[in-house]
Amino acid sequence: MAPARPLLVDVDRLDARVVPLGAGLGWQSFSRELLELLPQKVRSTSTLAEPLPDGGSDSDVRFSLKSGGYVSERDGWRLRLFGGGFGGPLIQGASGGPSSFSGAQTGLLLNYAVGDLVIGAFGRFGSFSADAGSFAATGGTQFSGRSARTQLGGGGLLVQVAKPSWFVGLAAGGDGLQADQPFAISSSNAFGNRSSTPSVGGSAFNLSTRFGGRISLSESQILEPSSLLTLTSLSLGGVTVPDLATNRLWNVPSSNSTVGTADIGLTWRATLKDGHNLLTPSLRLSWLGAGFLGNAPSNRVNDGFGLATNLPAGSLIQGSGLGLQGGLAYTLRDNTTFYVRGGAGFYGGGTSWDLGGGIQLRWGGAPRSQITATSSEQRSVELVAPSAGPGTL
Numbered sequence: 037m038a039p040a041r042p043l044l045v046d047v048d049r050l051d052a053r054v055v056p057l058g059a060g061l062g063w064q065s066f067s068r069e070l071l072e073l074l075p076q077k078v079r080s081t082s083t084l085a086e087p088l089p090d091g092g093s094d095s096d097v098r099f100s101l102k103s104g105g106y107v108s109e110r111d112g113w114r115l116r117l118f119g120g121g122f123g124g125p126l127i128q129g130a131s132g133g134p135s136s137f138s139g140a141q142t143g144l145l146l147n148y149a150v151g152d153l154v155i156g157a158f159g160r161f162g163s164f165s166a167d168a169g170s171f172a173a174t175g176g177t178q179f180s181g182r183s184a185r186t187q188l189g190g191g192g193l194l195v196q197v198a199k200p201s202w203f204v205g206l207a208a209g210g211d212g213l214q215a216d217q218p219f220a221i222s223s224s225n226a227f228g229n230r231s232s233t234p235s236v237g238g239s240a241f242n243l244s245t246r247f248g249g250r251i252s253l254s255e256s257q258i259l260e261p262s263s264l265l266t267l268t269s270l271s272l273g274g275v276t277v278p279d280l281a282t283n284r285l286w287n288v289p290s291s292n293s294t295v296g297t298a299d300i301g302l303t304w305r306a307t308l309k310d311g312h313n314l315l316t317p318s319l320r321l322s323w324l325g326a327g328f329l330g331n332a333p334s335n336r337v338n339d340g341f342g343l344a345t346n347l348p349a350g351s352l353i354q355g356s357g358l359g360l361q362g363g364l365a366y367t368l369r370d371n372t373t374f375y376v377r378g379g380a381g382f383y384g385g386g387t388s389w390d391l392g393g394g395i396q397l398r399w400g401g402a403p404r405s406q407i408t409a410t411s412s413e414q415r416s417v418e419l420v421a422p423s424a425g426p427g428t429l
Contacts, residue, residue, distance in 0.1 A: 124388025139164025
């Protein structure tokens, strides 16, 4: 026999859209660095290489003289270690304050470049948390703000093609997730609110593409119209929350959803020589968009005895906005590159932030050019020549 229903039940759970949106925006932030082409030297035999003033050659690789040419013919292995953080407002609360999120992640990328083609593999680990505003239930119960934390880890593959005038890159991979599902309940047959934070497992499929072109403004400046488009398809398990006061098992359902993001805009870059090194500042202005592709997860819960409810849901804050990003890369003569970047997204309901940076190492690739060997042999002959015959000064 089913237990008698309480006269009134109020339920609060963190908005079901929070975790998928946080995962999608985190992948967008990760993709900005994963698919970014860092400045590199080119072969000394390349038509893009900067000639030495005396016409000689002291290295098999040199910086490019042409704008955008520093990302071409970059033979060899590269290892990049990077990390960053992101956050901002997320969903306008149905009542009370809006929810917000923040997170941090690290990545490791190993790739190999042959001419204009780059193929690589990456690993990823991160976490993000979401804080919900206070919630006033229909029965008059006031629930305090709840927070959820999600941890993720995974990896994938990427492929890129970079020409002096255009570029395109694609990355795909997956993550395993563990996400909190905060839950609270109040009923008329018990005193006070009961709360718990069960955890559920999940998985995500991630896809991103970056493509664009390069317009030369001068010998040292370029303008890049480009787009970064990402997709995160997330599956989360359900959880059953027991409540002894009502003698019921409350079911939080599993969900499947897909979040898409877009960053479409213009990037200005300059390549500035600093002795044997290269300094590359950049500035980007873009339109940002994020949202669900298809049905968003429902806030529905039920008690297994026919009592169910759809909790109120607010509108997305980060639907679309204006993005501003800045970066600075410093490449040493051995092709080691340090870089930092940062930016903000300006939306009607608040401002998001995005920071990152890392280091990239390069080794291997094309052997020392024959020009270098020939020049060395000629210098040796010139040193020996004066003693080759009598009467030579």
